[in-house]
Amino acid sequence: MTHNILEKNYQYESNPQQIEQDSFRQIRELTDLSAFTLDQQQVAMRIVHSLGFPDVAEQVKFSKNATQVGRNALANNAAILCDVEMVKQGVTKRMIDREPLCFLNSPKTAELAKQRGETRSMAALSLWQEHLEGSVVLIGNAPTALFRLLEMIKEGAPKPALIIGMPVGFVGAQESKKALWDAHQTLGIECITLLGRMGGSAVTSASCNALLRCNLGEYY
Numbered sequence: 001m002t003h004n005i006l007e008k009n010y011q012y013e014s015n016p017q018q019i020e021q022d023s024f025r026q027i028r029e030l031t032d033l034s035a036f037t038l039d040q041q042q043v044a045m046r047i048v049h050s051l052g053f054p055d056v057a058e059q060v061k062f063s064k065n066a067t068q069v070g071r072n073a074l075a076n077n078a079a080i081l082c083d084v085e086m087v088k089q090g091v092t093k094r095m096i097d098r099e100p101l102c103f104l105n106s107p108k109t110a111e112l113a114k115q116r117g118e119t120r121s122m123a124a125l126s127l128w129q130e131h132l133e134g135s136v137v138l139i140g141n142a143p144t145a146l147f148r149l150l151e152m153i154k155e156g157a158p159k160p161a162l163i164i165g166m167p168v169g170f171v172g173a174q175e176s177k178k179a180l181w182d183a184h185q186t187l188g189i190e191c192i193t194l195l196g197r198m199g200g201s202a203v204t205s206a207s208c209n210a211l212l213r214c215n216l217g218e219y220y
Helices: 002-007 016-030 038-051 054-059 066-075 085-090 107-116 120-127 143-154 173-187 201-215
Strands: 060-062 080-082 136-139 162-165 190-194
Touching: 016 038, 038 054, 038 060, 038 066, 038 201, 054 060, 066 136, 066 162, 066 190, 066 201, 080 085, 085 136, 085 201, 107 120, 120 143, 136 143, 136 201, 143 162, 143 173, 162 173, 162 201, 173 190
Parallel strands: 080 136, 136 162, 162 190
Antiparallel strands: 060 190
């Protein structure tokens, strides 16, 4: 039996362009995108593509001008601030001219976290201050980073152009994204989020990549 399995030839698509086209054709067939604008659809489809779960589109939320403001910021080479290295590495480098920033592994971050008794993700935001104004913020892993960012903005920190906040997990993830969504109008910030426990580095960077693709005229 094992011998027969090993002799079997696998049938699968190997052309990357065809794989991508077929993937997004299926996503459009399986996902209700009727509530979204064209640019919002591109982001929502990338999120569905990253998670493999069409129904997740129902949890994607966009503030009124999120996609346009985000596209403009990225087109103008705004700073891209990332909570973790996985998010930073997920941003497609061919579509940007400026390296995304992540201070999680900075020695200063570790020192601050130890002094304050807080997560490194929270401490890293102390190093964001000079880059925040007009930036595109990508938080895909750490709810504590999203909470800290909201606190900073409430206290008068410079406002990013767009926050893509999609941390994943069970402790604080759902609550931090709800806090972002509930506060964005009062704070005067544009945001894209994925309510609930799902999220992660891949969907966060994919959402940014979707906006970058829109700027290049790459639509699916």
